[in-house]
Amino acid sequence: MNLFNTITKTKVQFEPVEKEKISIYTCGPTVHERLNIGQFRRYAFTDLLIRFLEYQNMSVNHVVNITDYDDKTIQGSQKAGLSHSQFTDQYVDAFMEDMKTLDIRLAQTYPRVSKNFDEMVDISRDLLKRQNAYEKLHSLYFDVSSLPEYGQFSKTDLEKIKHGATVDLDDYEKLNPKDFTLLKRVRLSELKRGVGIKTEWGNVRPSLHLQCAAMAMKYLGNHFDIQTGSRELIFPHHENEIAISKAITGSSLANFWLHCDPVQYDGSLEEDSIFALHLDRLADQGWDAKTIRFWLISGHYRKTLVLSKKAMRDAQYTLDKINRCLETLSSIKQGDSFEDIDQFIYDINQGFTTAMQDDLKISGVISSLLAHIKTINRHINQNKINPENAAKILGAFEQIDTVLHVFEFGKKMKYSNEVHDLIKERESARCNKDFQRADKIRLKLLSMGIRIHDKKVNRND
RNA sequence: GGCGGCUUGGCCAAGGGGUAAGGCGACGGCCUGCAAAGCCGUUAUUCUCCAGUUCAAAUCUGGAAGCCGCCUCCA
Numbered sequence: 001m002n003l004f005n006t007i008t009k010t011k012v013q014f015e016p017v018e019k020e021k022i023s024i025y026t027c028g029p030t031v032h033e034r035l036n037i038g039q040f041r042r043y044a045f046t047d048l049l050i051r052f053l054e055y056q057n058m059s060v061n062h063v064v065n066i067t068d069y070d071d072k073t074i075q076g077s078q079k080a081g082l083s084h085s086q087f088t089d090q091y092v093d094a095f096m097e098d099m100k101t102l103d104i105r106l107a108q109t110y111p112r113v114s115k116n117f118d119e120m121v122d123i124s125r126d127l128l129k130r131q132n133a134y135e136k137l138h139s140l141y142f143d144v145s146s147l148p149e150y151g152q153f154s155k156t157d158l159e160k161i162k163h164g165a166t167v168d169l170d171d172y173e174k175l176n177p178k179d180f181t182l183l184k185r186v187r188l189s190e191l192k193r194g195v196g197i198k199t200e201w202g203n204v205r206p207s208l209h210l211q212c213a214a215m216a217m218k219y220l221g222n223h224f225d226i227q228t229g230s231r232e233l234i235f236p237h238h239e240n241e242i243a244i245s246k247a248i249t250g251s252s253l254a255n256f257w258l259h260c261d262p263v264q265y266d267g268s269l270e271e272d273s274i275f276a277l278h279l280d281r282l283a284d285q286g287w288d289a290k291t292i293r294f295w296l297i298s299g300h301y302r303k304t305l306v307l308s309k310k311a312m313r314d315a316q317y318t319l320d321k322i323n324r325c326l327e328t329l330s331s332i333k334q335g336d337s338f339e340d341i342d343q344f345i346y347d348i349n350q351g352f353t354t355a356m357q358d359d360l361k362i363s364g365v366i367s368s369l370l371a372h373i374k375t376i377n378r379h380i381n382q383n384k385i386n387p388e389n390a391a392k393i394l395g396a397f398e399q400i401d402t403v404l405h406v407f408e409f410g411k412k413m414k415y416s417n418e419v420h421d422l423i424k425e426r427e428s429a430r431c432n433k434d435f436q437r438a439d440k441i442r443l444k445l446l447s448m449g450i451r452i453h454d455k456k457v458n459r460n461d
Numbered sequence: 462g463g464c465g466g467c468u469u470g471g472c473c474a475a476g477g478g479g480u481a482a483g484g485c486g487a488c489g490g491c492c493u494g495c496a497a498a499g500c501c502g503u504u505a506u507u508c509u510c511c512a513g514u515u516c517a518a519a520u521c522u523g524g525a526a527g528c529c530g531c532c533u534c535c536a
Binding site: 009027028029030039042067070071072142144154155156157159160174177178179180181184207208209212229230231232233234235236237239240261262264299300302303304306310311313314317318321324325328361363364366367368370371374377378380381382430433435438439442451452453454 | 462463464465466467472473474475482483484485492493494495496497498499500501528529530531532533534535536
């Protein structure tokens, strides 16, 4: 399998450190607010990766950190008048709930920053000893000049970056603006609220870079397989994480670094900004969780994904098309035998596997699926599929869905009695050629959200 | 100001030296009581623009424009 590795900036054959036992770290959320839909792309593409590795019989140990201790959570809890854990717990719960809704495979571990301070302090001490870090006014900073390869990962030329472009340099006391914070001394007001970890340098809180580096090393070791994140994390966050790791162990932490592109929102979903588009806001607008999931994974992870009403509608159309076909397959009672069914099943599997192995090329997956759907529909039209054939095909799609998790199988329609009666009534009206009445019932059913497809299985759309 | 990425039909999206997959939409046909669904067919002489290399460029090279990301406390 090939993956695009940010270290080499090319697609590289993926070789696990330990055969069939893959370790993956993903930069998790800061729990000071509800995540918006765009922020889930990172987890969605990682989900696709993990489930595909598992599809290929590898076991995956996945770690996602929870940043529950930083400026935003500290300030947020103060503002809300809650204890730190009261404040962060509600957003951790919301995050887990949303992950469940999006059917994203749970990680093995969700370590919290607030429970792993010791390792962060240890690393800082180590860096200080190795002279990769220095103390200034009760804060610890990483000395970037101590690491010659610093900047290579993100292709950053330190001579050319504009210092203070995104932060106010007056807030820092670093020797060199290029250096980054490891441990930051807490403010007096924060100290009074009990914020901060006691160390030999004073009461401090860890920087994001130190947090991720420490937890990745603690839970997955000094050298593991894959770290995933979003493109905007490459610099400075991942560059700094790698710097910490290189200074201590000489390794770049993960062998493979994967980054997804951002989500762009066009403003067509009842909110001006994507920040207001939480998962439940989309649900309120009638978008199904599987549709949202399909939209999230349906664009290649290294391409900008557009969020719009049309994009959601397109996702739903495509998904419906596939589901309709699957549903028809499952209702086949008799038919002629599908010629070369085993070859056809093989093609379905190959189409999927080949595309996924090429850096998770989901567009290839979808176009292959749709081509096969077309073939299946053609055979159904000609009555050239028998129940055994249908079961085999459904089995192949079920296999694929262990990775995608978007299809609907054997969705048993729980029609109310009223609906049942209406459908029956319409059938008899049609038999009696009372089409006016039949059409009226069809309209009524439609208003109830039920679409009638004659000569096919009645289904709820 | 620096670094990096992207730009393919009305829209979404493949292809990455050999003559433009697929989906949505639109149009025509089959099926249907009519629809819907499904099937069949049509829909880019051309890939943001300009120049170059080549027998051959959407694909390679150089330049321009537009959009996007990052520039050390957003993760």
